Amino acid sequence: MDIGALGIYVCLFIGLYFEVFLLISFFEKRPEKKSANLPSHYPSVAILVPCWNKGATLIPTVESLLSMDYPKDKLKVVIIDDGSTDNTFEAAQTFAGHPQVDIFQKQNEGSKYSALNFGLAHSHSDLVGCLDADSFVAKDALLEMVKAFEDETVMAAAPSMKVNHPKNVLELMQSVEYTFGIFYKKMFDNLAAISVLPGPFSIYRRSLFEKIGGFRKAHHTEDMEMAFRMHANGLKLVNVHTAIVYTNVPKTVPALVRQRTRWSRGYLENSRDYSYMYFNPAYGNFGMLVLPFGLIAFLGGLYSAGYALWHIVSYIVTRFTDMWLTHIPPHLPTPSWQWFYINTNMLTFLIIATLCMTLTAVVLGQRIAKTRLSTLSFISYFALFGFVAPLWLARAAWDTVLSRERGWLV
Amino acid sequence: MAWQKYSLAFIITAAIFGTAFYIAQRIDAQRIADIRATEENISIDILSSETQFDLLGSLDCSTIAENPVLSDQLNDLASRLSVAEQNLGSTNKEVIQLKQQYSLLEIKDYLLLQQVSQKCKKVKPVFVLYFYSNAGDCPDCSRTGEELSYLRGEYPGLRVYSFDYNLDLSALRTLVALQKLNGPLPAFVINNRPPVYGFKTIEELQALIPELKTLASSTAATSTSGF
Incomplete structure (x- = not known):
């Protein structure tokens, strides 16, 4: 066995180990079914909607928030136009004068965290949520989230994310990926090791920010850094699988690669900032399993893709060289x-x-x-993911090595 | 920390690896058994042909000439051995043993063909004894193997006997000595003419085998093999 193949076996062992670990966690503690029980009380909630050039989707996003089943006097929507250059502010004006909506406009500071902190400073509620302006919530999403905060120790909660009306193959691929994400985020919850509080509809107890401060730039992944910081401070964050949020996903490969490069780069950079948590039993399963596995998955994915690419290129070069040297006419091998x-x-x-x-x-x-995924979604996932994922892994690694700043908006 | 869960996950993962290893081993063993059975069948066929030849002599050359079918079986066997060698490695004892047996069958088929062609003047075989090495000292050997496979596909009547030059087999050493091979690999002996050494393009090979023109051509190429 060559040394390259040995590396693949190591990657497969670690990948399988992680999946087995999550499956054991699933059978140990199965997710509870959605109950018809209502919250014992209704805390006030402000949902921050930071937006940069989201004129096309802002209105339905806010409408989905306003149509949620929640007492009107307890729910506030805070729109923060983060220096948009399109018609976002005009779209926001649709809700001008609405008693549940506050609209603000600020200069863009190059990253989303500043808009979130702006919203925090301009809102007053027991719970604070955020929702990207291209995502849409289910009617009972907030009710489900609020129930989680009846446990006084819970400081933040993340929802289940689904792809909003997937149509093309790339969106279908991501719909499988997000469904896979629903499983592993719930299992991370079982392990008390959630690694990210995503932009679409994560909810925080306001006192959290008094304890550990507001959002940080954090390499344009403030949602990830917040989860890391909470673990560092021993604070509890949970996943509420019954709260559903639908999000628009990139429709083209370049857009997807840009988004995932930012996420992957954020993971690498935040991992470096919080490196003291790696393999540190003081941080439980987060430090011992989730953090190291995330990094190994990144490196292993890159290695496996490189190994496969090397073999494919070698094969093609050899075939062409042989054809050129031997003068054998081109012909297809008979399988x-x-x-x-x-x-x-x-x-x-x-x-x-x-x-x-x-x-x-x-x-x-x-x-x-x-949820139910179509056969085409599975085909798209298994046919495409292995080809597109290495693109953002390689780009994130390249950017990290060169310390290249790409920004939030690219 | 749930150390028990960490350990249990490790044990299950190791068990999955063990199961994968076991299944792959079983299938490889099945492959070896399959090759061995094929070699035994070919061995019986050769013995049958030799016996038939001894019984009929040159009295019924047409019957003999119409049934030189071993070429296809040997080609198929070569492909299977190539797969087994790729999976198990060229140093695997069973692979080496099967290659030795395969080489012996080739030599026997070659000798039978010589006998038939001497007694039956109508039978004019076109054959190549091809000597290669896969010990890393012959970068052109795999290309030459491709060329011969291509020619065999183009001319189904062409008989190619491939021999691993480094195989530890006394009969092969005798054949090498008889053919007076002393140059670099790859080496060819075409229709008992003096050996030719070194890499040749497909046109050069075709020029070295003018008898190809007497063979029926086929447009369907067959699969390639290193043997």
Whole structure:
């Protein structure tokens, strides 16, 4: 076995270990079913909607917030136009004079955290939420989230995210990915190791910010840094799988790569800032499992993609060189379908096992979030993800090595 | 910290790895058994042909000439051995043993063909004894293997006997000595003419085998093999 293949086996072992660990967690503590119980009380809630050039989606986003099942006098929507250059502010004016909506305009400071802190300073409520201006909440999402805060120790809660009306293959691919995310975020909750409080509809107890401060720039991933900082301070954050939020996702490969590069880069940079938590039992499963695995998954994904690319390129170069040297006319090899010629080495079975585990996680994610993915979504995911994910992994690694600043808006 | 859960996950993952290893081993063992069975069948076929030849002599050359079918079986066997060598490695004892047996079958088929062609004048075989090495000292050998596979696909009547030059087999050493091979690999002996050494393009190979023109051409190429 060559040393390159040995690395692949190591990556597969770690990947399988992680998936097995999450499955054990699932069977240990299955997610509770949604109950019809209402909250014992209704705390006041302000939902911050920071937006930069979201004129096209701001109105339906705010309308979805205003139509939620929640006492009107307890819910406030705070729109923060973060220096948009399109018609965002005009779109926001649709809600001018609405008793539940406050509208602000500020200069863009190059990252979302400043808009969130601006909103924090201009709102007064027991709970503070945020919602990206291209996401839409289910009617009962806030009720479900508020129930989680009946536990006085809970300081923040993250929802289940689904892709909003996926149509093209890239969106369908992401719909599977998000469903997989629903599963593993719930399992991270079981392990008290949630690693991110996403922009779409995470809710915070206001006293949290008094304890540990407001949002930080954090390499344009303030939602991730906040989760890291909460773990560093021993604060409790949970996942509310029954609170559903629908989000628009990138429709093109360049847009997706830009978004994921920012996320991946944020993970690497925040990991460096909080490196003292790695393999530190004081931070529980977050320090011992989730943080190290995230980094290993990044490096392993990059390594596996590089290994596969090297082999594909080597094969193509060899074929062309052979054809050029031998003068054999171009011809397609005749594939044989006899069992004897099917590749059945150990690696094949391990890849099948990993794919089965992933599929199981996606199916469980479907059950948790009461959603159903189409066959085309699964085909898109298994056919595309392996090709597009290495693009952002490589770009994030490249940017980190060169300390290149790409900004939030690109 | 739930150390028990960490340990249990490790044990289950290791068990999955163990199961994958076991299944792959079982399938490889099945492959070896399959190759061995094929070699035994070919061995019986060769023995049958030799017996048939001894019984009929040159009295019924048409029957003999119409049934030189071992070429296809040997080609198929070569492809299977190539797969087994890729999966298990060229140093695997069972692979080496199977290659030795395969080489012996090739030599026997070659000798039978010589006998038939001497007695039956109608039978004019076109054959190549091809000597290669996959020990890393012959970068052109895999390309030459591709060329011969291509020619075999183009001319189904062409018989190619491939021999791993480094195989530890006394019969092969005798064949090498008889053919007076002393140059670099790859080496070819075409229709018992003096050996030719070194890499050749497909046109050069075709020029070295003018008898190809007498063979029926096929447009369907067959799969390639390192043997």
